[in-house]
Amino acid sequence: MIKISKGLGNLAAATLGFYRQIGVEEVQVPERFNTNINLRPLVPPTQKKAAGPMPPAWDEDELQRICDHVRGFELAPTAIGLPISGRILLGQEGRDEDLEDVIERIQMAGRVGFAVMTWNFTALRASEGYAAQEGAGRGGAHLRDFDDARIRDLPPLDDVGRHGMEAMWGRLEYCLQRIVPAAEAAGVRLAMHPNDPPVPEYRGVAQPLWNLEGMKRLIEVVDSPANSLFFDTGVTTEYGDDAVEAIRYFGERDRIGIVHFRNVRVEQPYYKYTETFLDEGECDIVGCMRAFAEVGYEGGIDPDHTPGIVGDTEETQMGWAYAVGQLRALRLAAYGGKSS
Numbered sequence: 336m337i338k339i340s341k342g343l344g345n346l347a348a349a350t351l352g353f354y355r356q357i358g359v360e361e362v363q364v365p366e367r368f369n370t371n372i373n374l375r376p377l378v379p380p381t382q383k384k385a386a387g388p389m390p391p392a393w394d395e396d397e398l399q400r401i402c403d404h405v406r407g408f409e410l411a412p413t414a415i416g417l418p419i420s421g422r423i424l425l426g427q428e429g430r431d432e433d434l435e436d437v438i439e440r441i442q443m444a445g446r447v448g449f450a451v452m453t454w455n456f457t458a459l460r461a462s463e464g465y466a467a468q469e470g471a472g473r474g475g476a477h478l479r480d481f482d483d484a485r486i487r488d489l490p491p492l493d494d495v496g497r498h499g500m501e502a503m504w505g506r507l508e509y510c511l512q513r514i515v516p517a518a519e520a521a522g523v524r525l526a527m528h529p530n531d532p533p534v535p536e537y538r539g540v541a542q543p544l545w546n547l548e549g550m551k552r553l554i555e556v557v558d559s560p561a562n563s564l565f566f567d568t569g570v571t572t573e574y575g576d577d578a579v580e581a582i583r584y585f586g587e588r589d590r591i592g593i594v595h596f597r598n599v600r601v602e603q604p605y606y607k608y609t610e611t612f613l614d615e616g617e618c619d620i621v622g623c624m625r626a627f628a629e630v631g632y633e634g635g636i637d638p639d640h641t642p643g644i645v646g647d648t649e650e651t652q653m654g655w656a657y658a659v660g661q662l663r664a665l666r667l668a669a670y671g672g673k674s675s
Contacts, residue, residue: 336670337627339662340413340593340635341655345371346401350650351408357656358663361635363414363453363593364401366393374649377479381463385495386421389436398447413635414451414593415444417525419510424458425498426506434510438517445521451592451634452518453565455528456507456544459495461486461537473612477643481532481573483606491539500541504552507543511557518561526592527553528565533573533605545605547576554590563592569640570595572618575604579622586630594627595639596620596662610640613661624665636662 340361341354347370354362402412417440420433444452464486468478491497518525529550530542543549554562564585571578585591598616601608613620627636638661641654667674 336633337624337666338411338413338633338635339659339666340637341659342414342637343405344373344375344650345369346404347372348408351405351410353652354655354659355408355410357659359410359659361411361413362405363416363451363635363637364405364412366390366398366415368397368401368404372649375651377467377477377643378465379460379462382460384492386419386424386458388422389420389433390418392436393440393443395443395447398443402447413449414453414526415449417441417444417452417454419454419456421458423510424456424506425495426502426509430506430509434513437510437514441514441517441523441525442521445518445523449523451524451526453526453528453593455530455565456503456510457530457542458498458503459492459537459540460530461532461534461542463489463537464532464534468609471609472642473615475645476612477645478609478611479640479642480609481607483532483534486534486537489538495538495540497539498541500535500543503541503543507553508556511553511562515557515559515562519559524561524563524592526563526565528595529567529570531567531570533570535605547571547574547581551584554585554588560589563590565593565595566591567595567597567639568618568620568623569597569599569610572599572616573601573605573608575601578618579626582623582626582632583630586627586632591627591630591632591634593634594632594636596623596636596658597639597641610642612642613638613658620661620665621668624662624669628666628669636666638662 342363638658647653
């Protein structure tokens with residue numbers, strides 16, 4: 336059965352208890368044990384420089400401690416993020432050394448028992464095109480929109496430069512050919528998130544996974560269930576494509592590892608849209624949940640990019656509770672009223 340899941344920024348008892356109470360079943364955990372509750376901004380910060388080096392090595396005992404802690408709240412720790420360095424993304428000297436580091440993390444994740452590792456191949460994220468729409472939503476809720484006109488004519492960053500589409504694809508394929516076999520051996524599914532926002536280029540840097548064709552190409556580079564998608568209903572709708580049909584395409588091929596479930600109103604595919612509550616927007620959320628069930632998908636479905644509710648907590652718990660409640664109801668309907 337589909338699982339209700341949620342990415343965690345911290346492991347505080349209050350956080351874990353809250354998510355279990357509202358019906359979350361699986362979680363993506365941070366790689367470090369931390370209990371710091373931080374403000375979740377409506378608009379993500381702008382990336383102002385090239386992606387950095389690989390973060391410090393993971394500690395297997397700490398990962399095991401994290402998993403044991405999470406299980407103590409009746410939550411299953413099924414996923415963890417996989418970092419990718421700037422040297423890998425930009426094809427720089429030292430990328431092979433960094434890829435060995437990536438493989439070591441995949442192997443460690445398999446030993447600890449993670450089923451999914453989420454990742455992206457975004458050398459420079461176009462989040463500079465986002466803006467807050469304070470009070471513009473239903474009842475005065477705060478929304479976030481994206482408009483490519485805000486970023487279209489911005490120059491390359493000095494420490495990044497220009498990187499064309501085929502160069503980025505060459506690096507991505509090089510990476511996949513080395514790490515997917517390691518994931519297969521470790522029993523881990525790599526779940527690639529699309530470039531989000533989905534524009535073809537930002538400040539001179541191509542975004543190889545900016546459309547549905549790119550996501551299809553991804554799973555063909557190395558044909559393996561270990562090379563799967565972090566499927567996003569919102570991004571797929573931003574493409575102007577039918578998310579239900581896309582779920583069927585990838586789901587029937589067993590290439591969905593985990594899901595972001597959200598909705599948007601699209602003014603211009605790829606380039607201009609507003610993120611909404613789940614029950615608004617243009618994505619057929621009922622059809623999407625039904626399609627996940629019909630293709631036999633049994634992984635996690637995360638709510639994502641919730642609008643800001645006036646008076647919400649630092650971590651937008653009201654927004655997450657509202658979204659999780661809707662996901663549980665949609666799942667119940669998709670399985671004909673059966674809860675297990």
